[in-house]
Amino acid sequence: MSFVHTERVRFGDLDAMRHLNNVVFLRYFETARIAYLRELVPSHDPAHPENDAFGLIFAECHINYRSPVHFDEEVAVTCSIGNVRRSSFRVEFDMRVASRLVAEGYGVLVGFDYAEQAAAQLPDELRERLEAEAAAPSIP
Template sequence: MSFVHTERVRFGDLDANRHLNNVVFLRYFETARIAYLRELVPSHDPANPEADAFGLIFAECHINYRSPVLFDEEVAVRCSIGNVKRSSFRVEFEMRVGSRLVAEGYGVLVGFDYTAQAAAQLPDELRETLESETGAPAGSAG
């Protein structure tokens, strides 16, 4: 995994069983994913997609919960780029507290044309940047 973001569990992040709330796992992944993409593509600004006609839409998420997380634990969220296709790509993640795996999964992001309000192909430069993170040869994705 090529990028790590950490979060400290706050009291407000807990559910009624005093474990990290399932929806907060998604929030932690979102924060890590956005930071990772900003590092890879500094021009990426999810808060202002209309500044550029092209943007990314979060289309799918899959999470396997492996172990409860407790108050004040530090969660390391590791992200990497998975499968890169013509108009979408996967950001894979795992979350650990120390060496303990607490969750793993992926999210799919789809290219989006804000002018046409429709899915769009990933620009070549973006696809090449993403593919360089996977170790796949540039241009090899379908």
């Protein structure tokens, strides 16, 4: 399955060339990714990982910028679960303005044991939920 989150480009999101700043693409992806994970795993609270011994660390991000984005355009960020491993998984995304692809990429999240301050295996229940999501058909 996939999840869609929209953002309207604010004037403050622009760079000196009046395009959406590259950093803001990452911020939009972050907002969509967190909303998506909250829907998949309601107990996940990225703002308070200390409340749970297990959390997720954003370890890697890859973005291909495809087309500039301008003030007041609406950006749709589509997220889906990609490769799920023993202690990590990918959240894949694309960003579109109407049907125009403006960026695509992925982020890797790693399981993290806050008590031990070390990478940790994904709990079986979480890994199974992510694998089921990755196998589900996408929304057209």
